[in-house]
Amino acid sequence: MVVVGLTGNIGSGKSTVAKAFVALGIPVFNSDDEAKKAYAIPSIQNEVIEILGSPKGSAEDPWEGSQKGLKEGPSEGDYLDFSKDSWKSKIASIIFSNVEKRLRLEKLIHNFVQNEFISWKAKQNAKYIIREAALADSFQPENCDWLIEVNANRETRLQRVILRSRLTEEEFNKRDSLQKTNGAFPSERKFQIENNENRNILSEILEIHRKLIS
Numbered sequence: 001m002v003v004v005g006l007t008g009n010i011g012s013g014k015s016t017v018a019k020a021f022v023a024l025g026i027p028v029f030n031s032d033d034e035a036k037k038a039y040a041i042p043s044i045q046n047e048v049i050e051i052l053g054s055p056k057g058s059a060e061d062p063w064e065g066s067q068k069g070l071k072e073g074p075s076e077g078d079y080l081d082f083s084k085d086s087w088k089s090k091i092a093s094i095i096f097s098n099v100e101k102r103l104r105l106e107k108l109i110h111n112f113v114q115n116e117f118i119s120w121k122a123k124q125n126a127k128y129i130i131r132e133a134a135l136a137d138s139f140q141p142e143n144c145d146w147l148i149e150v151n152a153n154r155e156t157r158l159q160r161v162i163l164r165s166r167l168t169e170e171e172f173n174k175r176d177s178l179q180k181t182n183g184a185f186p187s188e189r190k191f192q193i194e195n196n197e198n199r200n201i202l203s204e205i206l207e208i209h210r211k212l213i214s
Contacts, residue, residue, distance in 0.1 A: 001124065001128065002145045002212065003128070003129060003143065003144050003146075005133065005147040005148065006021075006028075006130050006131065006132040006147075007139065007149055008134075008149060008152075009157060009179045010157060011157030011161040011172075011176075012151055012157055014134075016195070017148070018132045020201075020202065021130050024205075024206075026129065026209070028129070028130045028132060029121070029129065029130065030132045031113050031134070035109045035113055038109050038113070041112075048108070051101055051104045052094050052101055053094075096174045096175070096178075102178075106135075110138070128145075128212045134179055139185060140184070141185065141186060146190070146212065148191045148192075148193060149190060149191070149192050150195050152196050156196050156197050157176070158172055191204075191208050193205070193208075
């Protein structure tokens with residue numbers, strides 16, 4: 001079965017592109033959605049807490065230390081509670097300023113998502129399937145036959161993200177800086193979709209679809 005990667009920087013509109021392929025009857029695996037499910041699993045929650053550290057630490061790393069076996073967020077007395085939406089911003093505040101912890105966390109979640117994808121793929125019956133993921137480096141020639149990169153200029157992406165997620169420009173810049181294009185993937189097996197404002201991309205999607213089913 002042909003595996004097609006779908007990626008793009010934050011605000012590029014890759015989810016919109018994914019929906020178009022779903023409308024064409026193509027199965028789409030959303031890695032971001034699967035990653036969110038991982039954080040609801042107690043064993044993974046414990047590993048996340050271990051990676052990020054514990055409370056009442058040094059000034060250099062406020063996540064060091066522990067108290068009653070519970071792990072705490074970057075602010076003293078502010079525990080990482082997975083039952084509240086605030087855990088997302090607390091994790092972000094750490095991983096966007098600590099490369100080692102970010103990479104360890106990415107590896108943990110990537111392994112979970114990869115196993116979910118393998119199980120999902122075994123249940124599909126289509127000419128090709130699409131795996132959507134924000135990190136372009138998730139896709140390599142050995143695990144992906146084709147790659148679709150969705151692009152948009154920075155201002156367009158920024159405005160989309162502000163409207164959709166209420167992030168600040170600073171938060172946008174931090175996330176955007178981590179999402180690079182995949183320069184290692186063979187160009188002859190890569191599609192590019194420019195998804196700027198007021199641009200009709202349906203014809204490009206249909207052309208890619210025709211090529212993939214031929």
